[in-house]
Amino acid sequence: MVDAKLRAARGDLAERDGVLVAFSGGVDSSVVAALAHDALGDDAVACTARSETLPAAELDDARRVADEIGIRHETVAFSELDSDAFVANDEDRCYHCRSMRLGAMFDRARDLGISTVCDGTNASDPGGGHRPGLRAVEELDAYSPLLAHDITKDEVRGIAAAYDLSVADKPSMACLSSRIPTGLEVTEERLTRIEKAERLLRTWGFEQFRVRDHDGLARIEVGADELDAALDPEFARAAREHVGDLGFDHVTLDLQRYRTGSVSPEETPDGLELDPQRD
Numbered sequence: 001m002v003d004a005k006l007r008a009a010r011g012d013l014a015e016r017d018g019v020l021v022a023f024s025g026g027v028d029s030s031v032v033a034a035l036a037h038d039a040l041g042d043d044a045v046a047c048t049a050r051s052e053t054l055p056a057a058e059l060d061d062a063r064r065v066a067d068e069i070g071i072r073h074e075t076v077a078f079s080e081l082d083s084d085a086f087v088a089n090d091e092d093r094c095y096h097c098r099s100m101r102l103g104a105m106f107d108r109a110r111d112l113g114i115s116t117v118c119d120g121t122n123a124s125d126p127g128g129g130h131r132p133g134l135r136a137v138e139e140l141d142a143y144s145p146l147l148a149h150d151i152t153k154d155e156v157r158g159i160a161a162a163y164d165l166s167v168a169d170k171p172s173m174a175c176l177s178s179r180i181p182t183g184l185e186v187t188e189e190r191l192t193r194i195e196k197a198e199r200l201l202r203t204w205g206f207e208q209f210r211v212r213d214h215d216g217l218a219r220i221e222v223g224a225d226e227l228d229a230a231l232d233p234e235f236a237r238a239a240r241e242h243v244g245d246l247g248f249d250h251v252t253l254d255l256q257r258y259r260t261g262s263v264s265p266e267e268t269p270d271g272l273e274l275d276p277q278r279d
Contacts, residue, residue: 005155006149019044020045020118021045025058027170037071045114049078065165076107099140118145122144122147177191179212179213181212206222218250219252220239
């Protein structure tokens with residue numbers, strides 16, 4: 001059944017004169033890029049948007065995965081921080097972000113003479129709770145081949161493995177602004193210290209994690225299978241010292257482990273205090 005979906009998706013893409021894929025280097029957009037490259041060859045382009053909310057490591061990954069696929073890779077720069085609506089960080093922050101990001105993609109596509117912009121929305125996404133970013137996809141009329149051909153997230157990972165893509169098992173990676181609780185302004189200072197803190201966790205060997213920025217309090221979330229490592233006294237010492245040096249007043253470990261959408265204006269960050277309050 002998946003093979004039939006793939007044939008239909010490739011056939012649909014092959015009928016287009018060319019496509020530009022909004023390419024984060026995650027598993028969804030990587031599968032779309034691979035399908036587009038199969039269908040259109042050099043008439044398919046992967047494009048990554050560079051902004052303050054994209055970690056440098058993710059841009060490096062996107063370049064590497066584009067090389068794996070063999071697709072031409074472009075970048076386009078913009079700043080979400082130019083938008084007061086985005087900076088305000090209300091419940092529609094993802095809508096504002098996706099609108100600007102896809103808008104930049106359509107601008108680059110026009111420069112290249114390409115009429116179709118594709119994104120990586122899959123068939124599992126619409127049922128995933130509050131997803132204002134999907135509204136931007138609909139309003140701008142981006143084409144989502146995974147959604148159009150009912151390809152689910154599990155199937156996407158299987159397809160990525162069949163293509164031998166290194167991101168087949170890569171955890172989902174939302175933009176850095178998702179670590180800031182709703183209602184707390186998104187600033188370059190907060191984004192920078194979040195990126196640096198998460199770079200440390202990656203260096204220390206963690207794979208599924210977030211560092212939530214509660215206005216100076218760093219709340220570390222790790223995956224359930226990595227919680228024991230995070231409870232090690234040596235990690236607590238290192239996190240207190242090195243994450244604290246990045247501009248956070250306190251560092252905590254969330255004992256409820258990593259979960260998506262765990263920041264809201266009402267939330268009090270429950271966790272194990274790694275940096276006891278000072279007088």
